[in-house]
Amino acid sequence: MKSSSKPEQHRFILSSLLFIFFLCVLITINGIRYDSVLRFGRHPNPSLINTNGDIFCVSFTAPSLRRGAQVDVKFVFCNLTKEDQKVLVALEIMRYDDIIILDCKENMNKGKTYTYFSSLPEMLNDTDRPYPPYHYVMKTDDDTYFRLDNLVESLKPLPREDLYYGYVIPCRSMDPFVHYMSGMGYMISWDIVEWIRESPIPKNHLEGPEDKVFGDWIREGHRAKNRYNAKWSMYNFPEPPTQCTHELWPDTIAVHLLKNQVKWIQTLTYFNVTSNLKPSKLYHIP
Ligand SMILES: *[C@@H]1O[C@H](CO)[C@@H](O)[C@H](O)[C@H]1NC(C)=O
Numbered sequence: 001m002k003s004s005s006k007p008e009q010h011r012f013i014l015s016s017l018l019f020i021f022f023l024c025v026l027i028t029i030n031g032i033r034y035d036s037v038l039r040f041g042r043h044p045n046p047s048l049i050n051t052n053g054d055i056f057c058v059s060f061t062a063p064s065l066r067r068g069a070q071v072d073v074k075f076v077f078c079n080l081t082k083e084d085q086k087v088l089v090a091l092e093i094m095r096y097d098d099i100i101i102l103d104c105k106e107n108m109n110k111g112k113t114y115t116y117f118s119s120l121p122e123m124l125n126d127t128d129r130p131y132p133p134y135h136y137v138m139k140t141d142d143d144t145y146f147r148l149d150n151l152v153e154s155l156k157p158l159p160r161e162d163l164y165y166g167y168v169i170p171c172r173s174m175d176p177f178v179h180y181m182s183g184m185g186y187m188i189s190w191d192i193v194e195w196i197r198e199s200p201i202p203k204n205h206l207e208g209p210e211d212k213v214f215g216d217w218i219r220e221g222h223r224a225k226n227r228y229n230a231k232w233s234m235y236n237f238p239e240p241p242t243q244c245t246h247e248l249w250p251d252t253i254a255v256h257l258l259k260n261q262v263k264w265i266q267t268l269t270y271f272n273v274t275s276n277l278k279p280s281k282l283y284h285i286p
């Protein structure tokens with residue numbers, strides 16, 4: 001009992017303290033490089049994170065291999081400032097190893113996105129790994145539920161270079177070449193990550209709504225000749241209805257604006273996330 005309840009508890013504490021963070025998803029298509037991971041990669045491994053008693057989100061601990069792709073999900077912070085954060089985040093790393101801490105002061109619309117993308121080439125430059133380490137890098141929010149298998153399937157036919165993928169803003173638009181992709185989750189190919197690191201364009205334009213600012217970089221830099229609009233596989237939770245919402249449906253990659261536990265429960269129930277719970281003499285969930 002003791003050992004199994006501890007991680008849940010610490011994740012509860014961890015996320016209730018640190019609420020300005022986003023998630024990243026790193027993807028390599030074709031598992032060939034990662035054959036050794038195959039045998040671990042069968043099951044999605046969701047872990048529930050409860051925040052403030054009534055909001056929780058789901059992370060999928062890394063590494064995992066999905067239908068031939070390696071997908072790593074990390075929580076991304078700027079510098080930790082409080083003593084309790086240092087202990088709790090260290091515990092999280094020891095248990096799940098799913099944390100990135102950037103050299104910045106915690107913020108949302110003052111350059112964290114730039115720090116994040118521009119730090120990755122060096123952070124992930126490991127002599128033990130091939131370079132580039134991933135084909136695609138995503139930034140998403142902690143109120144977005146991603147179905148990673150469907151995400152991977154949608155990427156397979158797409159170019160591996162000069163790609164900008166996501167949910168086109170404004171909500172009614174279906175043209176990815178006009179504006180930008182919503183911060184609920186946008187993905188770029190690795191060459192654009194390197195461009196962000198090297199180009200003066202992002203460096204000189206850091207402030208503002210991060211998803212819109214990102215779109216400005218792409219436009220100004222004439223990047224992303226390949227774009228993919230994942231609407232309506234990505235959408236806002238159906239309630240309250242707006243032009244950005246869609247009912248939950250099987251063809252889903254991401255559901256956004258899961259702002260409370262009720263919305264998370266409805267979404268996870270709809271997608272049968274817990275229906276394969278392994279039977280055990282230790283519990284019964286009807
Ligand atoms: C973040 O922390 C590192 C290591 O403690 C420090 O060197 C750096 O100056 C800090 N950066 C910011 C922006 O506070």
Ligand SMILES: *[C@@H]1O[C@H](CO)[C@@H](O)[C@H](O)[C@H]1NC(C)=O
Binds near residue numbers: 121122125
């Ligand atoms: C990656 O590491 C190699 C060898 O240490 C180095 O030559 C290269 O510049 C590094 N690249 C990046 C993006 O840090």
Ligand SMILES: *[C@@H]1O[C@H](CO)[C@@H](O)[C@H](O)[C@H]1NC(C)=O
Binds near residue numbers: 249271
């Ligand atoms: C969830 O499971 C039910 C019952 O097996 C099935 O009818 C439904 O299609 C599943 N939903 C999804 C989104 O896969």
